[in-house]
Amino acid sequence: MTSNQTGTHGAVLQDTAPEGDGRPIVQLRNAGKAYGNIRALHGVDLAVRPSQVTCVLGDNGAGKSTLIKIISGLHQHTEGEFLVDGEPVRFSTPREALDKGIATVYQDLAGVPLMPVWRNFFLGSEITKGPWPIRRLDIEQMKKTADEELRNMGIVLDDMEQPIGTLSGGQRQCVAIARAVHFGARVLILDEPTAALGVKQSGVVLKYVAAARDRGLGVIFITHNPHHAYMVGDHFSVLRLGTMELSAERSDISLEELTNHMAGGAELAALKHELAQVSGVDVEELPEEKDLTAL
Structure with missing residues (x-):
């Protein structure tokens, strides 16, 4: 990856390196979330380790979105513990989660379709040059860096100036994954990345999910498709009506059993x-x- 740089928000952008001891980066212990009298999540245990893909499966209303919101800092848990690197945390904003290396790629990708690929790659974290107060965007450096990072993930684009909206759904997902890796993510949350994609584009996204794992990230793969989960997953958790129905390592469960729990x-x-x-x-x-x- 590119050597350390500083974005406009002041965060140091570091290379992502595998964490060798295998201890959880993110861990939930008996965690839950209540909205008034409604319990959206209850008694959830989850551990996300480096170089592993943790798949969270569940039908609509199972609690997947609530789980994402807690880990990404959008909402706070009301029960149990939420730990990062073994320390209890209670995020107030998604920025606090980002500062801890927790990045989320949502299904809508939150990009600007008419902006070029390189601009979307650095959106909100642009590189600038020149003396203050007349600093300006370092466009050439951003183009070069975005191209290098995408190539490191195996994504080759002919023109970094093309609007990101002209890319396929799978390619846009991959750009978002590469962006998170570049900006120092240690935990990458993917919210239903293959839900609106065809078979071929889903395969492209799954390939880059595996690539992120191989670069040492802990990946949380949210999906309702057990076949996609089983292709890349190392650990499987199935949510049903806000509770954890299943938590199993890949070696302990078959695709048929996983599909049975999901269905x-x-x-x-x-x-x-x-x-x-x-x-x-x-x-x-x-x-x-x-x-x-x-x-």
Whole structure:
């Protein structure tokens, strides 16, 4: 990566290096979040280690968004503990999370479609040159740095001046990942990065998720697709109605078992039993409980 530089917000931009001891960078212990009388999250345990992809799966309303908001500093937890490098924290703003090396790439990417790729890469953290108070943007340095960082991640663009809106969805996701790596992220949260993509573009994004892991980052991959999660995941956590239903290492669970937890195999089996009581429904054509993992 590029050597240390200073952005306009004053943060030192350092190379990302693997942390060798394997201790969690981010850890939640029995964490939860309540909005008044509504418990959106309860009793969640999660550990994010360097050079690992932690996949968090769940259906709509499972609590994935609330979990992201707590870790990224948008909301504060109301139960349990939130630790970074073993120290309890309570972020007030996303900037505080960024200062600890926790970066979030949201599904909408928060870019400016008509701006060039290099401008989006440095958006809000532009490099400047010249004496104060007449400092100006160092455009050539930003173009060069953005191009180098994208190439380090395996992304080759012919023209850094092209509007980022002309890139495919997968390419824009990859630019956002490379940007987070460059600005010193140690934990990268990816919010449903493949949700709106086709098969080929999803494969492109998954390749760069693995590349971020190989560069020593701890990755939190939020998704509702167990097949995508299993391709790159090292640890799997399944949320259901705000609680952690499953927490397992890759070696301890198969894709079928993961899909079964995600799809709610027990609930589908109960539904089949209820449908058997309804006239006109041929439950013999429905899959058996052991086959529900295919759903």
